[in-house]
Amino acid sequence: MADPTIVRAQDGSTPLLALRDVTLAFGPKVIQQKLSFDVNRGSIFAVMGGSGCGKSTVLKSMIGLLRPGEGQFLVEGEDYWADTEQRRIEIGRGRFGVLFQNSALWSALTVGENVALPMQMFTKLDDVEIRRLSLLKLALVGMEHAYDQLPAELSGGMRKRAGLARALALDPDILFFDEPSAGLDPITSSRLDDLIVNLRDGLGATVVIVSHELPSLFAIADDGVFLSATSKTSIAHGSPVFLRDYCSDPVVQDFMQRRHGNEDGSGRGQLR
Amino acid sequence: MLVVKGSWLGRLGGLPEFRSDDLGDFGGPFGFDTRDLGRWDTGLVAFLWDAIRAATRSGLKIDRSSLPDAIRKLLDLLPDEIAEPPKPKRSVFRPFYWLGGKVIDALTEVGALSDLTVQMSGGGVRAVLGRAMLRPVDLFSNTRSAGPSALTIVSVVNFLVGAILAFVGAVQLRRFAADIFVADLVGLAVVREMAAVMTGIIMAGRTGGAYASRIATMRGNEELDALAVVGIPVSDYLILPSVLALVITMPVLYLYGCLLGILGGFLVAISMLNITALGYYQQTLGAVPFDQFAFGFVKTLAFGLMIGLVSCRIGLLAGRSAADVGIAATRAVVAGIVGVIAMDAIFAVLADVVGV
Ligand SMILES: Nc1ncnc2c1ncn2[C@@H]1O[C@H](COP(=O)(O)OP(=O)(O)OP(=O)(O)O)[C@@H](O)[C@H]1O
Numbered sequence: 001m002a003d004p005t006i007v008r009a010q011d012g013s014t015p016l017l018a019l020r021d022v023t024l025a026f027g028p029k030v031i032q033q034k035l036s037f038d039v040n041r042g043s044i045f046a047v048m049g050g051s052g053c054g055k056s057t058v059l060k061s062m063i064g065l066l067r068p069g070e071g072q073f074l075v076e077g078e079d080y081w082a083d084t085e086q087r088r089i090e091i092g093r094g095r096f097g098v099l100f101q102n103s104a105l106w107s108a109l110t111v112g113e114n115v116a117l118p119m120q121m122f123t124k125l126d127d128v129e130i131r132r133l134s135l136l137k138l139a140l141v142g143m144e145h146a147y148d149q150l151p152a153e154l155s156g157g158m159r160k161r162a163g164l165a166r167a168l169a170l171d172p173d174i175l176f177f178d179e180p181s182a183g184l185d186p187i188t189s190s191r192l193d194d195l196i197v198n199l200r201d202g203l204g205a206t207v208v209i210v211s212h213e214l215p216s217l218f219a220i221a222d223d224g225v226f227l228s229a230t231s232k233t234s235i236a237h238g239s240p241v242f243l244r245d246y247c248s249d250p251v252v253q254d255f256m257q258r259r260h261g262n263e264d265g266s267g268r269g270q271l272r
Numbered sequence: 273m274l275v276v277k278g279s280w281l282g283r284l285g286g287l288p289e290f291r292s293d294d295l296g297d298f299g300g301p302f303g304f305d306t307r308d309l310g311r312w313d314t315g316l317v318a319f320l321w322d323a324i325r326a327a328t329r330s331g332l333k334i335d336r337s338s339l340p341d342a343i344r345k346l347l348d349l350l351p352d353e354i355a356e357p358p359k360p361k362r363s364v365f366r367p368f369y370w371l372g373g374k375v376i377d378a379l380t381e382v383g384a385l386s387d388l389t390v391q392m393s394g395g396g397v398r399a400v401l402g403r404a405m406l407r408p409v410d411l412f413s414n415t416r417s418a419g420p421s422a423l424t425i426v427s428v429v430n431f432l433v434g435a436i437l438a439f440v441g442a443v444q445l446r447r448f449a450a451d452i453f454v455a456d457l458v459g460l461a462v463v464r465e466m467a468a469v470m471t472g473i474i475m476a477g478r479t480g481g482a483y484a485s486r487i488a489t490m491r492g493n494e495e496l497d498a499l500a501v502v503g504i505p506v507s508d509y510l511i512l513p514s515v516l517a518l519v520i521t522m523p524v525l526y527l528y529g530c531l532l533g534i535l536g537g538f539l540v541a542i543s544m545l546n547i548t549a550l551g552y553y554q555q556t557l558g559a560v561p562f563d564q565f566a567f568g569f570v571k572t573l574a575f576g577l578m579i580g581l582v583s584c585r586i587g588l589l590a591g592r593s594a595a596d597v598g599i600a601a602t603r604a605v606v607a608g609i610v611g612v613i614a615m616d617a618i619f620a621v622l623a624d625v626v627g628v
């Protein structure tokens with residue numbers, strides 16, 4: 001959990017999260033194969049790639065929703081998918097905070113209740129404290145005024161932010177964001193960048209982020225992996241800035257430069 | 273100077289809350305001392321935020337410079353003042369308003385249903401002229417899931433109803449040595465009432481509920497809005513195939529139900545009573561003239577139309593949350609079942625007047 005002193009004190013030799021030769025498939029349809037990368041403690045890790053290349057799918061397997069066909073996913077060296085379901089839930093509840101691509105707010109609950117529910121279920125806090133903490137989390141994303149509104153009454157961007165507040169509910173130390181800034185205006189989006197960096201700095205969280213927003217990737221991500229839909233695996237590793245400046249792969253370059261089309265035609269669908 | 277020290281973990285509970293009166297008559301600039309701060313999480317941030325808002329309200333100057341960087345950055349994201357959400361007003365129960373509201377709702381509903389019927393009939397006419405936006409695929413898949421997929425439940429229910437009728441009849445009629453009239457009882461009851469009502473109830477529960485929840489889900493996903501924008505009328509594209517599917521399958525299922533009901537009665541009767549298979553068969557033929565079938569046939573056509581329209585209408589009215597989808601399905605099933613029984617009663621009275 002959020003604990004800067006302890007997190008910082010641990011030795012950095014085992015990565016916090018690691019994928020080892022992971023193959024992901026829906027039935028016979030392989031989405032990504034032989035995928036390996038490390039996410040280090042305290043980093044903001046970007047999962048990049050064209051639309052439909054499997055970023056959300058990779059995220060899904062990291063948060064325990066999709067069992068990889070092959071390979072291992074290690075959380076602090078512990079083979080996550082070899083654990084019992086009980087243990088996986090324990091890790092997920094205690095450490096993971098997830099923002100889904102379509103927000104996935106519980107539609108029958110108000111925004112405040114959405115944030116409060118995990119706390120009601122998994123902490124011993126009383127209602128007043130839960131209310132204060134959920135109000136704080138909503139205020140962090142600028143949504144405190146929507147406390148009593150239903151998700152259906154919100155705009156798409158507001159839903160995103162409410163989903164983000166819900167992801168923060170249990171002060172997780174690993175945050176997974178699927179396109180957090182899609183649908184946000186530039187100001188809210190850069191505010192969100194600040195929020196993500198501050199959460200990382202302030203709470204010692206590690207962030208895995210799927211995003212197409214190049215400015216925000218360049219601004220905040222300090223590590224990453226680039227997935228390709230054609231080769232169905234990662235084709236480059238490193239921070240977005242590094243990939244932009246030093247990666248020679250034409251697909252990656254097209255993505256980073258917002259160009260479209262390249263010699264072998266595999267650039268199709270690489271840009272939004 | 274606000275001194276915070278030790279461990280501040282909000283998730284463990286028991287953290288203090290900063291109230292405005294905690295400020296007392298403190299006047300100087302409001303600063304912080306966090307030198308002895310141990311472990312912390314957002315619980316501390318919530319506390320400091322309370323303190324800062326209280327200080328802002330009393331017009332104090334706030335000096336955040338001594339706060340650790342991480343905390344200051346989080347606090348910077350938070351507004352200095354929030355509007356308390358208004359408390360919901362208690363509403364007073366006023367019987368006349370309530371009753372009036374209900375009456376208006378009911379009348380509106382009648383209007384909306386007629387409107388829907390008209391729109392759908394328009395779609396039907398256009399379909400006949402070959403100009404409707406009705407896709408044969410939709411009609412086909414709706415019909416398949418309303419009809420053939422329901423065969424098992426229709427068979428089981430009608431067979432058992434026929435068997436039960438024969439059983440009850442046999443016990444009574446045997447006392448008067450009128451064994452053979454079990455065939456009349458089963459035949460008439462099944463063909464005139466039971467097969468139609470049972471099939472209607474099954475369809476209301478199975479297909480009506482499915483229509484309502486499907487349309488309600490589409491509404492929640494803004495799929496209906498997308499249809500409207502493209503200019504595809506919901507009545508042609510969604511409702512017409514759904515209702516048509518029911519109108520097509522209901523009478524067929526009814527005839528099939530009659531057969532199964534009579535078969536159930538037949539098996540019970542010849543195993544319990546002293547009658548021959550051939551005798552039972554001929555007695556049934558004599559007891560159930562063709563117009564009884566026609567009567568049941570027309571009834572089920574009407575049931576199908578009603579169930580289809582009502583459940584689509586309920587789906588269109590639903591709210592946008594997952595719970596609303598459940599409510600819509602429930603309401604469609606309840607309305608469908610009550611509707612079937614009520615219409616059956618009306619048909620019974622009409623039949624008496626007309627003399628069928
Ligand atoms: N439940 C599913 N069943 C079958 N295939 C799926 C399923 N979910 C996703 N896919 C397929 O997996 C591939 C990757 O999908 P994914 O959602 O991971 O893409 P993505 O990289 O997140 O794209 P985007 O940037 O558009 O969100 C796609 O080809 C998609 O069709």
Ligand SMILES: [Mg+2]
Nearest residue numbers: 055056101178
């Ligand atoms: Mg995705």
